[in-house]
Amino acid sequence: MDIYQLRYFLAIVETNNFSRAAERAFVSQPTLSAGIKKLETELGTPLFNRDARKISLTEAGRRFLPHARTIIYECNAAKSDIVRKSPVRRLQLGLLRSAPSARVAALLDDFGKAHPDIQISIKDGSTAQLQRWLDEGRIDVALSVTPDAESNTEFVQLYKWKYMVAVPSGHSFSGRNAIPLKELDRLDFLHRTHCEAETELTRMFASAGVNPHIIFRTDQDEKALAFVGAGLGLCMMPDILNAPGVTLLPVEGINIYRTIGLVWRAKDENDLIRSFQMFAVSHDWYPERAGSKNLDWAR
The missing domain is CATH 3.40.190.10 (Periplasmic binding protein-like II)
Known part of the structure; x- marks a missing residue:
């Protein structure tokens, strides 16, 4: 495995396009494609799903991504450390x-x-x-x-933060001071898969007989906020998070800090x-x- 292959891999991830990735890496597209093919052969698995309309990471590619970023970071840090006059x-x-x-x-x-x-x-x-x-x-x-x-x-x-429900600013809930937990039943929700209080929230929803309709799962808060703002669904999240077009409201019966x-x-x-x-x-x-x-x- 060579450093240039990792740089090719990251360029594709960042641009989501082989042609633009080749431009960023200052190589021809055939050269970049050959480097990626060699890397995939060495790893024994494809890193990208390729079709006519889009490129996406395979499961192996997603697992490989943080390792590639760490290796490139350490290489760059080592180079910077050596050329600096002071440690x-x-x-x-x-x-x-x-x-x-x-x-x-x-x-x-x-x-x-x-x-x-x-x-x-x-x-x-x-x-x-x-x-x-x-x-x-x-x-x-x-x-x-x-x-x-x-x-x-x-x-x-x-x-400190408290768990609240995020709603689109134009939602019928947005003008209220608090939302009873029962009123969240059967509503469309986005689920934050990295939620630290998932067990507590699940227990409280279940105890109240509230069964939200999960339409999307994500570990990216920016994406969750954007989708809430676009009216795709509601989301339980810390009140430290915010975005234009999103209103955070307390939920009666949910007291998680x-x-x-x-x-x-x-x-x-x-x-x-x-x-x-x-x-x-x-x-x-x-x-x-x-x-x-x-x-x-x-x-």
């Missing part, structure tokens, strides 16, 4: 899949401007995965839920973790609820 400090960050992407991106941008000598690599996963990666030393700090008391980790709170913060192993605490913690704690996690904070003091 690069690197923070390995674990990110809960349901974390608000826009707010996390704003935090990383702000931190990066203040610490250009620090590279941050990100692994997103479930609560259990983040805890395992911390235990194994594969990440330095995680943005996750409050850990178990016996986990031998430190925790600092960043924000979570506290989100930074988690790290006490024995691993260092200046790098403390610097990131300082920015994360002072970050404005609800910009729509209050004016932005000035972080000049931290620069």
